[in-house]
Amino acid sequence: MFTIDGIRQFHTWTHLCLNVALDHVATLPIADYTRDIPGFGSPNLRAQVIHNINCEAFWIHVLQGLPYTDEDPTRFPSVADARTFESKVTAQTLDYLSLLTDQQLNTPTTLHFPDGDTATRTPALILHHMLTHAFHHKGQLVAMCRILGHPAPDTDLNNFE
Numbered sequence: 001m002f003t004i005d006g007i008r009q010f011h012t013w014t015h016l017c018l019n020v021a022l023d024h025v026a027t028l029p030i031a032d033y034t035r036d037i038p039g040f041g042s043p044n045l046r047a048q049v050i051h052n053i054n055c056e057a058f059w060i061h062v063l064q065g066l067p068y069t070d071e072d073p074t075r076f077p078s079v080a081d082a083r084t085f086e087s088k089v090t091a092q093t094l095d096y097l098s099l100l101t102d103q104q105l106n107t108p109t110t111l112h113f114p115d116g117d118t119a120t121r122t123p124a125l126i127l128h129h130m131l132t133h134a135f136h137h138k139g140q141l142v143a144m145c146r147i148l149g150h151p152a153p154d155t156d157l158n159n160f161e
Contacts, residue, residue, distance in 0.1 A: 002124035003102050008094070014131045015090060020155045021141045022049065022086075026079035032148045033079070042137075045144055047073040049082045052137040057089045059130040060096050062111050063123055 025033065025045055033045050042048040050073040061068035076082045105124045112118055142152045 001102065001106050002122075002128075004097055004100055004105055007105065007124065007127050008097055010128075010131050011090075011093060011097075014134050015086070017155050017157075018052070018086075018134060018138055021138050021145075021152060022079055022083065024145065024150070024152045024155075025049065025141065028145070028148070028150050030078070032150065035148065037144050037147050040140055040144060042073075042140070045141060045148075046076065046082070048137060048141050048144060049073075049079070050076055050085070052134055052141075053082065053086050053089050055133055055137070056093060056130055059126055060089070060093050062113065063109075063126055064096060065112060067114070 028045070035045075036043040040048065042051045050071060054070045058068045058070070071085060076085055100123065105127075106122050108120045108122050110118055110120050111126070138155060142155055145152045
């Protein structure tokens, strides 16, 4: 059985690691932050960062039965702007978690998607997917930094006690 406290801790660890990557990206020239790199679903670092945050916001909205429209990366010209968006979405996630009990976290619920599709999943599974998906995109950020000639520091497991 998953617990709210466990999900909160996983969420904290995820954002600590993401923030190590964002700290590095913030040191790059703005031209590199927005330079397109072939071979990635999100074409540049800015789009990758905003996609990652949009994904968390999307899933939290779906879990609550609320509509969500992705934010346009061009609305966030700097890493500082992206961090403001990240803080807003992190607060939404923590607010959502504060509404759940451990039992609700583990109870299947019907999710309704914008395209009309539905699925039945536990909030725990969706939150697990959301957080592991963030690590996938963090890995893409690190790969993009390497391609741009700015290798990132270790972004995993270095913030935990």
